[in-house]
Amino acid sequence: MGKLALWGAVGGIGAGMQRNIDEERKQQAAQQAHERDMAIRKFEAEEAAKRQSTGIEAQKGMQTEELGAREKMQGTEVSARQKLQEQEIEAKQSEGGEERKFRGKEGAANRASAEKIAGIRASAVGARGAAGKSRWQFSSQKTDATIDPATGQVIPGKAQQVLRDTNKGLMFVASGDRFLLPDTDPATTRRAKPAAVQRLLENPDQADNFLAMYKYLPAQFIARENARANYVGPTQAPTDDSASADQREDDFEPAQ
Numbered sequence: 001m002g003k004l005a006l007w008g009a010v011g012g013i014g015a016g017m018q019r020n021i022d023e024e025r026k027q028q029a030a031q032q033a034h035e036r037d038m039a040i041r042k043f044e045a046e047e048a049a050k051r052q053s054t055g056i057e058a059q060k061g062m063q064t065e066e067l068g069a070r071e072k073m074q075g076t077e078v079s080a081r082q083k084l085q086e087q088e089i090e091a092k093q094s095e096g097g098e099e100r101k102f103r104g105k106e107g108a109a110n111r112a113s114a115e116k117i118a119g120i121r122a123s124a125v126g127a128r129g130a131a132g133k134s135r136w137q138f139s140s141q142k143t144d145a146t147i148d149p150a151t152g153q154v155i156p157g158k159a160q161q162v163l164r165d166t167n168k169g170l171m172f173v174a175s176g177d178r179f180l181l182p183d184t185d186p187a188t189t190r191r192a193k194p195a196a197v198q199r200l201l202e203n204p205d206q207a208d209n210f211l212a213m214y215k216y217l218p219a220q221f222i223a224r225e226n227a228r229a230n231y232v233g234p235t236q237a238p239t240d241d242s243a244s245a246d247q248r249e250d251d252f253e254p255a256q
Contacts, residue, residue, distance in 0.1 A: 133166075134229035135167050135225065136164070136165060136166075137164050138162070139164055142160075161174075163179050163222065175216070177219045178216040178217065179216060179218075181215070184215050189216055192214045192218075196214075197220065197221070200221055204221070204225055
């Protein structure tokens with residue numbers, strides 16, 4: 001073998017070794033990159049688990065605090081109810097004792113006691129009547145005089161009772177079984193369904209919303225509210241319109 005062939009063989013062997021070294025370095029670099037990627041993913045997973053655990057613990061703490069506050073409130077309410085019941089029992093026992101004491105007396109003393117009890121009860125009833133101030137109150141108002149266009153004669157105004165809203169300063173006039181604002185035409189005012197009226201009776205604070213929607217207040221609602229307030233002022237059954245006018249309103253009632 002000549003020198004040139006020998007050098008060629010040696011060069012080929014060297015080139016092969018270099019390729020092997022390069023390939024091994026590439027594999028090592030790829031392995032290191034893979035290990036770094038796995039380490040990063042593991043770290044992120046551990047951090048997410050920590051955050052989730054911290055959130056769960058915080059939520060448990062909030063739930064525990066809320067439960068404790070609720071139990072404390074319930075305990076306070078129970079104590080208040082028990083105290084109120086005890087006071088009512090004591091008041092009833094005291095009242096019963098006084099009545100038995102009055103009954104045990106004879107003659108003039110017994111009559112005096114009976115009169116005293118009657119006076120106390122009458123005063124209590126009177127006090128309730130005096131304090132019973134309803135938002136819805138009736139008053140008398142005289143209508144303005146008008147001129148008959150056919151004869152030219154003056155028609156004097158007449159007195160009529162109107163319903164007043166003492167909170168809003170509004171005035172209503174009776175129309176069948178409804179109370180409407182003076183500028184409201186009964187013929188163009190739709191009626192509320194019975195369920196809507198029942199909700200108003202059960203939730204009287206919704207009177208303004210009912211009025212805004214239906215443009216009237218039911219007479220049944222006014223009567224119940226005045227009864228609840230022990231209202232002892234003037235009263236009026238809504239008979240301002242005739243039966244035929246009421247029928248026209250019923251005929252007008254639209255399907256809802």
